[in-house]
Amino acid sequence: MKPAISFPRMCLSGLGLAAALLPLFASATEAVIPAPRARELVHMVRQDCGSCHGLTLKGGLGPALTAETFRQRPAESMVATILHGRPGTPMPPFKGIINEAEAQWIVQQLQAGFPNE
Amino acid sequence: MTPATPVVSRRFLLPVLLLSLLAGCASAPAPRGTGDLGVVIERSIGQVQVVNTTSKKALAKVPGLGDLSHASVVFSRDQRYAYVFGRDGGLTKVDILTASIAKRIVQAGNAIGGAISQDGKLVVAQNYEPGGIKAFDAETLELVADIPSVDMNGVRSKVVGLADLSGNRFAFSLFEAGEIWVADLSNPKAPKVQKYSAGKQPYDALVTPDGRYYIAGLFGEDGLAMLDTWQPEQGVQKILAGYGKGEQPLPVYKMPHLRGWSVAGGKAYLPAIGRHEVLVVDTKTWKETARIPVKSQPVFVMARPDGREIWVNFAFPDNGWVQVIDTLEGKVTHTLQPGKAILHMEFAPRGEAVWLSARDDNKVTVFDTRTKAPVAELKAESPSGIFFTSRAARTGF
Numbered sequence: 334m335k336p337a338i339s340f341p342r343m344c345l346s347g348l349g350l351a352a353a354l355l356p357l358f359a360s361a362t363e364a365v366i367p368a369p370r371a372r373e374l375v376h377m378v379r380q381d382c383g384s385c386h387g388l389t390l391k392g393g394l395g396p397a398l399t400a401e402t403f404r405q406r407p408a409e410s411m412v413a414t415i416l417h418g419r420p421g422t423p424m425p426p427f428k429g430i431i432n433e434a435e436a437q438w439i440v441q442q443l444q445a446g447f448p449n450e
Numbered sequence: 451m452t453p454a455t456p457v458v459s460r461r462f463l464l465p466v467l468l469l470s471l472l473a474g475c476a477s478a479p480a481p482r483g484t485g486d487l488g489v490v491i492e493r494s495i496g497q498v499q500v501v502n503t504t505s506k507k508a509l510a511k512v513p514g515l516g517d518l519s520h521a522s523v524v525f526s527r528d529q530r531y532a533y534v535f536g537r538d539g540g541l542t543k544v545d546i547l548t549a550s551i552a553k554r555i556v557q558a559g560n561a562i563g564g565a566i567s568q569d570g571k572l573v574v575a576q577n578y579e580p581g582g583i584k585a586f587d588a589e590t591l592e593l594v595a596d597i598p599s600v601d602m603n604g605v606r607s608k609v610v611g612l613a614d615l616s617g618n619r620f621a622f623s624l625f626e627a628g629e630i631w632v633a634d635l636s637n638p639k640a641p642k643v644q645k646y647s648a649g650k651q652p653y654d655a656l657v658t659p660d661g662r663y664y665i666a667g668l669f670g671e672d673g674l675a676m677l678d679t680w681q682p683e684q685g686v687q688k689i690l691a692g693y694g695k696g697e698q699p700l701p702v703y704k705m706p707h708l709r710g711w712s713v714a715g716g717k718a719y720l721p722a723i724g725r726h727e728v729l730v731v732d733t734k735t736w737k738e739t740a741r742i743p744v745k746s747q748p749v750f751v752m753a754r755p756d757g758r759e760i761w762v763n764f765a766f767p768d769n770g771w772v773q774v775i776d777t778l779e780g781k782v783t784h785t786l787q788p789g790k791a792i793l794h795m796e797f798a799p800r801g802e803a804v805w806l807s808a809r810d811d812n813k814v815t816v817f818d819t820r821t822k823a824p825v826a827e828l829k830a831e832s833p834s835g836i837f838f839t840s841r842a843a844r845t846g847f
Contacts, residue, residue: 380791380809381766384704387537388493388519392560393578394608394625394653394705418701423653423669425701430767450494 364438371438374431375448378439385423390447394423400446411440484529487546488796488838490807490814491534492831493518498534499830500546503798503805503838506816506826510549516540516556521835522563525842526588527570532837533588535564541575543591546839553591557584565614568845572635574620576612583609583622585635594638601627611655611666611708613846615679621664623652623675630655630666630677630686646686648675656708657846658718658733665689667708669723672696676736689736690720690729699724704765706749710846711797714757715777721748721762728762728775740780745771750794753777754819755801763792763806772806774822784822788815793833799840807833 366374379388385395396402403411415436418426427436442448489498490508497513515521517538524533531552532544539558542551560579566572566588574585585595599607599622607624615621618636623629628650634642650670657664657679666675673691678684706721713719717739718731728751730740746768752761760775769791774784789808796805803825806815814833816826841847 376810377766381703383519384766387517387560389517389537391538393520393537393562421670423651423702423705425703 364434364441366435366438370435374435374439375442375450377431378442378447379450390443398443398447400444403443406444408437408440408444411443412436415439482547484546484839485799486839487529488836489523489532489534489544489546490805490828490830490833491518491521491523491835491837493521493809493834494832496536497831498523498532498544499828500549501805501814501828501836503803506803506828508828508830512544512549512551514551515542515544515554518834520562523835523837523841524564524566524573524847525837525839526566527842529839529842532839533564533566533573535561535575537561539575539577541573541586541591555586555591557586557593562608562610563612565612565620566842567614567618567620567635568616569618572618572638574612574614574635576609576622578608581606581608581624583612583620583633585620585638585641595633595635595641597631597633597641597643599624599627599631601629610653613655613657613664613710614661615657615664615845616661619679621655621657621677621679623648623655623666625651625653628652628670630664630675632664632677632679632682644682646677646682648686649673649688653705653723654708656710656712658713659710659845661845663733665708665718665720667706667720667723669702669705674720687736690731690738693722693729693738693741694725697725700726700747702747702765703767704747704749704769706747706751706765709750709752710844711752712760714753714760717777719751719753719760719775719777721751723747728760730780742775742781744773744775744782745785752795752797754804755797755799759819761795761804763795766791769793786817786822788817788824789813794835796836796838799838805836807836809833 387393390398416428418424486504496515499508500510516536519537534542539556539561543553545552558577561577564575572585573588582598599609607626612622619634621632630646630648632644649668652666653669655666664677672694673688675686676689720729728742732739746764748762762773772786773782776783788806790810793809794807814828818825
């Protein structure tokens with residue numbers, strides 16, 4: 334499935350959804366990511382985070398990152414986990430590959446239910 | 451949607467048959483062998499393509515296999531059936547001659563691969579959730595044994611590194627518990643399990659091509675755990691201990707995969723973890739003889755069937771690169787960029803060609819191993835694993 338055409342729409346609705354949910358997360362700062370980069374991030378999370386967390390994000394070597402399990406997690410510490418990894422576990426640090434705003438955006442998307450590619 | 455190369459459905463059957471007759475391929479009614487066939491996983495759409503390594507073409511597609519995000523395949527010993535293990539616990543027996551599903555079950559919530567017994571009668575799945583292995587009758591896919599990976603403390607581990615051994619035994623590792631278990635399924639109704647302490651966080655394993663040594667890579671330690679399955683009473687021995695020299699490991703964006711293909715010419719070529727190196731070990735003494743610097747974190751380190759070359763691919767974000775090591779020179783001789791996100795490589799049975807899946811280019815590229823040049827390309831939707839039927843005759847595959 335590669336709905337290249339409908340993608341920007343999906344992305345925007347994802348962003349919209351995240352924005353709508355923002356007030357629910359006191360610690361979340363608004364992260365605005367340009368659509369082409371958002372597209373890359375969605376691809377990266379699905380495919381390359383997916384190699385440990387599953388393409389569907391239902392878990393693998395790493396735990397499930399689906400909205401049901403993820404909504405309860407404190408956004409701040411999830412952002413820190415993504416940027417700095419969890420030493421002693423296979424969760425690697427992604428700083429250098431993504432910046433803080435992008436990590437925040439990913440966490441918001443995960444809490445809202447991660448968009449498909 | 452990619453334009454369909456011959457899809458086998460009723461609507462298309464006639465043209466496909468005609469095409470097949472012309473191309474001399476799998477779905478033709480005339481008898482044919484399967485020794486030059488294989489399957490390519492199209493991971494994002496839960497489908498496999500049946501491919502021909504002689505014509506370097508796709509023959510048919512078999513959809514409906516569920517979540518194939520970490521799929522692996524073993525073959526029946528007659529090389530007619532591909533057992534496809536999906537991430538979602540699906541186990542599908544695909545008839546590659548008719549390009550159809552012969553049987554399908556969902557056997558777990560989250561699975562990671564499987565193996566087939568020496569006599570070909572048992573197919574065994576390794577599972578993350580619920581952790582353990584399950585053995586099925588290869589014919590019917592009926593459950594015949596269930597071994598939960600619950601350790602002494604009652605903790606259930608994810609199972610990794612399942613490999614078949616002689617005598618219908620299977621070795622596997624427990625990620626959380628840090629143990630290697632050997633299950634004797636010669637009488638599947640009454641499995642016998644031996645347990646060995648292995649080390650911190652085994653993440654995958656291999657068995658040497660003779661079936662003797664089972665080696666688990668450890669994520670949480672500098673070193674690998676080795677069990678001599680001919681003399682298991684001697685317990686697990688650490689090899690390459692301290693290969694990281696106490697240095698801070700580099701981030702690992704994808705776990706390396708270990709398989710018996712990395713053993714060639716009396717040496718094993720193993721991916722270091724957290725270091726951009728391939729470690730070379732003498733398989734008589736199990737001592738390090740060299741380490742070869744490579745581009746990034748190696749994922750697959752695969753010997754060409756003749757052992758002359760080792761092909762290496764890499765973890766994200768360097769997964770567009772492939773390097774070739776010449777085993778005589780002991781160093782990298784070629785650095786290639788075959789496509790975007792090279793997830794897997796598979797050699798033709800005798801190694802004149804290697805097939806590489808380029809996930810983000812939606813293609814499989816075939817390279818001539820002598821010239822290191824591409825010779826064919828096949829369209830595939832987000833391709834990952836490539837598996838040829840020649841695996842059927844090999845231990846540890």
